[in-house]
Amino acid sequence: MLQIIKERRSIRKYLSREVEEDKIISVLESARWAPSGNNTQPWRFILVTSDEMRTKIAHVSHQQRWMMSAPVHIVCIADPSPRYNSGKGPAVQENSPGNELKQAIRDTAIATEHLVLEAENLGLGTCWVAWFVQEEIRPVLNIPEDKYVVAVITLGYPEATPSPTPRQKLEEIVYKENWNESLR
Ligand SMILES: Cc1cc2nc3c(=O)[nH]c(=O)nc-3n(C[C@H](O)[C@H](O)[C@H](O)COP(=O)(O)O)c2cc1C
Numbered sequence: 001m002l003q004i005i006k007e008r009r010s011i012r013k014y015l016s017r018e019v020e021e022d023k024i025i026s027v028l029e030s031a032r033w034a035p036s037g038n039n040t041q042p043w044r045f046i047l048v049t050s051d052e053m054r055t056k057i058a059h060v061s062h063q064q065r066w067m068m069s070a071p072v073h074i075v076c077i078a079d080p081s082p083r084y085n086s087g088k089g090p091a092v093q094e095n096s097p098g099n100e101l102k103q104a105i106r107d108t109a110i111a112t113e114h115l116v117l118e119a120e121n122l123g124l125g126t127c128w129v130a131w132f133v134q135e136e137i138r139p140v141l142n143i144p145e146d147k148y149v150v151a152v153i154t155l156g157y158p159e160a161t162p163s164p165t166p167r168q169k170l171e172e173i174v175y176k177e178n179w180n181e182s183l184r
Pocket of ligand 1: 012
């Protein structure tokens with residue numbers, strides 16, 4: 001598992017090769033089995049393969065044109081509505097307050113990284129994309145305004161695998177027992 005985690009890179013150049021349906025299902029299945037607070041499973045995914053929709057998504061993602069080379073986009077959406085008694089929450093934006101929303105985003109991020117790692121496990125490449133504005137990306141995909149788009153995951157066979165990006169050392173990010181005690 002650690003090897004798969006370490007080998008994952010953000011892929012921004014894809015082959016035009018189609019991704020097999022069973023692999024897409026495995027990737028989505030791995031997200032379905034993610035843990036979530038109170039098992040609310042507050043995530044939804046939109047599988048996008050059409051040129052037209054991928055172009056629109058890249059456009060609202062600050063024109064990141066490289067996204068169009070990925071044959072598949074998986075739009076990962078936090079849906080806090082199961083956490084509201086009324087079944088629908090308030091409209092959400094980047095700066096929305098609210099604990100319910102934060103928890104739904106947390107859980108959706110877990111599920112999203114599950115699918116990223118399963119894609120790596122299957123020899124596929126991915127990249128998290130979150131450089132977009134809710135009010136621009138939601139209408140493109142007909143997503144209601146009480147949902148929050150956490151990420152678009154580009155998916156496909158990598159054309160090239162970039163070198164690893166740097167990471168902080170363990171002793172820089174891990175404390176022992178409390179915030180004041182470093183690991184070593
Ligand atoms: C929440 C999130 C949002 C990101 N958004 C973008 C993006 O909009 N465009 C992009 O090219 N990369 C994006 N990335 C990829 C990061 O730049 C990349 O993960 C980071 O530089 C580390 O490189 P690595 O993934 O190859 O290890 C995003 C990553 C995360 C986790």
